[in-house]
Amino acid sequence: MKGNNGDFRSFLSLLQSEGELVRVKQDVSAEFELAAVTAKLDGKQAVLFEKVRGSKIAVACNVVGTPRRFYLAIAGDSRKVDQAAAADIKKAIHARITEALGSLSPPSKVQGGVPFEKNSSRNLHDLPIVTHFEKDAGPFITSSVVFAKDQEKGNQNQSTHRLLRLDDRHMAIRMVEGRHLHKCFTYARDHGEDLKVAIAIGVHPAVNIAAAYQAAYGVDEMLIANSLLGGRLVLAKTGYSQLYVPSHAEIVLEGRILKDRTHEEWMVEMLRTYDFKRKQPVFELERIRFCDNAIYHDILPGYAEHRLLMGLPVEAKMFDYVKNVVPTTQAVHLTDGGSNWLAAVIQIKKRLEGEPKNALMAAFSAHPSLKMATVVDDDIDPTDPVAVEYAIATRCQADRDLLIMPNTKGSSLDPSSDQANLLTTKVGIDATASLLKSKERFEIAKIPGEEKIKLADYL
Structure with missing residues (x-):
């Protein structure tokens, strides 16, 4: 599938070749300015900020901020949707996700020698973490896929979570009670242990989409990602957590969610309103690893990319449920x-x-x-x-x-x-x-031949 080489950079290259990516070459601030520019592009092109003040790492935003780009991420072929109406693009997305769920296969695995191992840091301030809104609790990582071991099932769990930077080594991590990562965390905490995790940033959008899909407890979302990518996904084993993450990830953070520490946080959610303040567990960093010329992925909360990544996989699930009834x-x-x-x-x-x-x-x-x-x-x-x-x-x-x-x-x-x-x-x-009642009572009147009329032939 064209553009589905299983890595973030190849997808950005595909977007550029399709005229779907713009580049900002001037220096921008990660505090509000970057978010403001991204908001202006909502529903339009993806954007790559090449220079972010205080960081050596570029930032990509609005990557799958339209249904067309979402479809490109899971199918890699724009021809089927270029002339399609919005409803038809949605149908194509639902069909592709359903197809992927019906043909799951495990991704390949490697033990090392992957690009994200080339550089390392122990300071979260080296990342261009964005402060998005006026009353934010601080700068949030918004595109992270968190990998953890499910000790009850013995396999990995992957899910999307936002993290609030507190200092150079700690972040508060938002976990919804009852969801899969929270179950992994509470199991470890109840056994007197911290939960080791790996956090991937800058992955192919198919990985983000799979992580956002509300799969049944115990289902490995990377099987879904591999299917969406046509079997091209490769996972690499990390050193500290011993978890498998996408080998193409631009940035990987390893550490542990502390069993006995919480911190208050609040964030802007899908409704573009501030959620209420919550005490959430704290992640403690062990090490950051990242590629040469790494690209950080930021998702602007409450805007199109956030809503599509969360909503479209759920739409596909709803469609299957309703159609079954x-x-x-x-x-x-x-x-x-x-x-x-x-x-x-x-x-x-x-x-x-x-x-x-x-x-x-x-x-x-x-x-x-x-x-x-x-x-x-x-x-x-x-x-x-x-x-x-x-x-x-x-x-x-x-x-x-x-x-x-x-x-x-x-x-x-x-x-x-x-x-x-x-x-x-x-x-x-x-x-x-x-x-x-008679069907004719509700029939919407039509003019024969109207669809063939071109105004340019008459005006």
Whole structure:
């Protein structure tokens, strides 16, 4: 697959050849300035900052900040999506992830002699860690993939976590209770041990995507990454933690999450609001290793790259869940207005009354953070908010088509919810046309031949 050589640099080169990467050659500050420039490029090109003040390491941002670039990362072929509508690109992404999940294979492994072993440091200030927002707790690493040993299962776990730099050797690491890394940590802590980890920064986006996928407990996400990369992923064994990380990683940090130390932190989340303050475990650095001319990857919280990396793998999972319940499901779309996390639109080819509510229940089961979901017919574009609102306005009756579920488990990110107890009220909307009325009553009128008309021929 073109561009899928399994490393971060080859993907950036692919983006440049596709006209999808811009370079900033002037000196920029990692405090706010870099984030501000990246925000201006949201939904546009990826960007490589060649000179970051106080560091010798370049920074890449907005790498998979559009669905097209996301698709390139997992398929490597732009021809299938260059002329495609947004909904069709989403379908192609979902299909590719489903295909990868059906053909898992272990990556190759090497014992050493990899590029990230060429340089080392023991000081976190050598990295261009970015301070993104006005009220941030400090500079955060936002693109890290954390590798840990699952001592219960005996295999590795990989997941994405953000880390707040506290000093030259310590960072607070955000871990959601009950998720896989937290389980590994609590198992080690309960046995009186620190948890050794390796942290990779600057990996091929397929690795980030696999780490963000909410796989079942005990599933090795690197099998998913290897499948997305067509079998090209190679893992290298680290010296301190004895964990396997992508051999192409630009930067690898090794150390341990301390069993008996916490620190307060808060961060900007997908909703682009500040999360509440939490006491989180502390990571203590053993050593940083990095490539010659290393490239650091930063993800701007709450903007397109962050939302797509988190949301699109979940969309694929939701699609499989819903389609298993309603086989005529056409698409699942986590909306921009819901920060690609809290709200979804589900498109089905309705056969029976009641199917939309079954689809809603399946969607809420697949993605517990989901707060609002709307089911539409197959003549409504689920990625077009005006079309979805039209469906609600013309095909929904509130007394029979709303599904309201109070006091259900929700997202801790939603500031309107009971964040302490993770409780929210969920709303499902059946915005499909009733089968009890004539289909013609809901038909959207068309003008024959309109799609062939070119205004330039008339004006």
